[in-house]
Amino acid sequence: MAFKHLSSEERHYIKIELKNGTSQNKIAQKLGRDQSSLSRELGRNKGLRGYRHQQAHRMAQQRHQEKTKAVKLTDDIKRRIANDIRADLSPEQVAGRLKKEGVIELHHETIYQYIADDKRKGGTLYKHLRHQKKTYRKRYGSAHNRTGIPNRVGIE
Structure with missing residues (x-):
């Protein structure tokens, strides 16, 4: 199962449920998420005035943009x-x-x-490059190489 980021709608749902006094475990179950994911979300994105969904979404996007990317071509x-x-x-x-x-x-x-x-x-x-007239085209993995001989008659 691949990890999926929380959407803005899910964050809004979290805010409403927290206001209603629902436990983190119940909110996580309703969202189909792990309780630890919700706990991390609240820990990372709570402000001075509690959890606010728009602020949380902005903070998450900002963290995503600022994280270092692995760059091979220096x-x-x-x-x-x-x-x-x-x-x-x-x-x-x-x-x-x-x-x-x-x-x-x-x-x-x-x-x-x-x-x-x-x-x-x-x-x-x-x-x-050695071949300038035609643009480079990788030859492995394409379907036309795997078709074999056209109109072939089998020996069986």
Whole structure:
């Protein structure tokens, strides 16, 4: 079961039920949530004037926006990728070199996406790719490769 954030409506329901004197356990059961989730919600989002649903929702959104995100492509890594691409290495070779040197483990598709983003911003990294006429298209996992021979007659 995947974790799902509380919605604004659920927070409003919590506020009403708390005002009516309903216990945290009963509110959690009615919402289909764990009691500890509700307890954490109240602990994090209670203000000086008690639990207010709009304030709680704003505080939760602000916490979500401010939390640190795992970023693999730092400026240093981007610089290194750009230098290797300008040296006419393929994204697969760049990914392999970065892994072999123990810098970072990246998928070559991440490097292709970085190059495409650079092109959209007016950069010229894409000109150093070996195939410039057709845009890159990953070939694994697509349905047309798995269909086999068309109009095949079985040997059975």
